Amino acid sequence: MEVQKAIRQRRSVRRFKNIPVAEDQLSLLLEAARLAPTGSNTQSGRFIVIREERMRQQVAKVSHDQKWMAQAPLFVACVADLRARVPAGELVIDETSPQFELKQCIRDVSIQGEHIVLQAEELGLASCWIGAYTQEEIRRVLEIPEDKYVVAVLVIGYADEAPAARPRKPLSEIVFHEKWQG
Numbered sequence: 001m002e003v004q005k006a007i008r009q010r011r012s013v014r015r016f017k018n019i020p021v022a023e024d025q026l027s028l029l030l031e032a033a034r035l036a037p038t039g040s041n042t043q044s045g046r047f048i049v050i051r052e053e054r055m056r057q058q059v060a061k062v063s064h065d066q067k068w069m070a071q072a073p074l075f076v077a078c079v080a081d082l083r084a085r086v087p088a089g090e091l092v093i094d095e096t097s098p099q100f101e102l103k104q105c106i107r108d109v110s111i112q113g114e115h116i117v118l119q120a121e122e123l124g125l126a127s128c129w130i131g132a133y134t135q136e137e138i139r140r141v142l143e144i145p146e147d148k149y150v151v152a153v154l155v156i157g158y159a160d161e162a163p164a165a166r167p168r169k170p171l172s173e174i175v176f177h178e179k180w181q182g
C-alpha cells in the first residue's frame with residue numbers, strides 16, 4: 001500500500017472485532033515508531049504494549065470511561081521520557097508544565113505515534129488516538145514515574161465499523177504562501 005492510500009483511508013475506529021493482533025504485526029508497529037524522526041535524534045519515546053483485558057479496562061476507565069476502548073485487543077501507550085533530553089535537574093511534567101523540553105518531546109512522540117497509526121493501516125489494522133486522561137491517573141494505572149509524560153494511548157485492532165471520512169478544512173483555509181496571511 002502506498003503511504004497516500006494509508007493516509008486517505010485511515011479513520012478513528014471505535015468498534016473492534018475480537019481478534020488479537022499478531023506478534024509480528026506488533027513488531028512492525030513498534031519498528032515504525034522506532035524509525036521515526038525526532039529532534040536532534042533524542043528519541044524520547046517509550047512505548048508500553050498493553051494486551052491484558054484488565055489493564056485495557058483500567059486504561060479505558062481513566063480515559064473518561066470510554067468503555068468502547070477495551071474492545072480493542074491492543075493498546076500502545078506512547079510515553080515521553082524527558083530524561084532523554086534533560087538528563088538531570090528538576091522537571092515539572094504535568095498538564096500545566098511550562099517546560100520547553102516537554103513540548104519538544106510531545107512533538108517527537110506524536111510523530112512516532114502517527115508512524116504506528118499509518119503502519120497499522122497498511123497492515124489492515126484500525127486505530128484511534130486517545131488523549132482524554134489526566135497524567136496523574138494514567139501514570140497510576142501504568143505505574144509510570146512522574147518524570148515521564150503520556151502523550152497518547154493508541155487503541156489498535158481489527159475494525160468492526162467503517163466510518164465515513166470526517167470533515168477537514170479546505171486547503172484554501174489552512175495553507176498560506178510565503179508569509180502568514182490572516
Ligand SMILES: Cc1cc2nc3c(=O)[nH]c(=O)nc-3n(C[C@H](O)[C@H](O)[C@H](O)COP(=O)(O)O)c2cc1C
Nearest residue numbers: 010011012013014063066128129130131132152166
Ligand atoms: C491527540 C488525539 C487525541 C484523541 N483523543 C480521542 C479520545 O480520547 N477519544 C476518541 O474517541 N477520539 C479521540 N481522538 C480521535 C479524534 O476525535 C479524531 O481523530 C477526529 O475526530 C477526526 O476523525 P478521524 O480520525 O476519523 O479522521 C483523538 C485524536 C487525536 C489526534
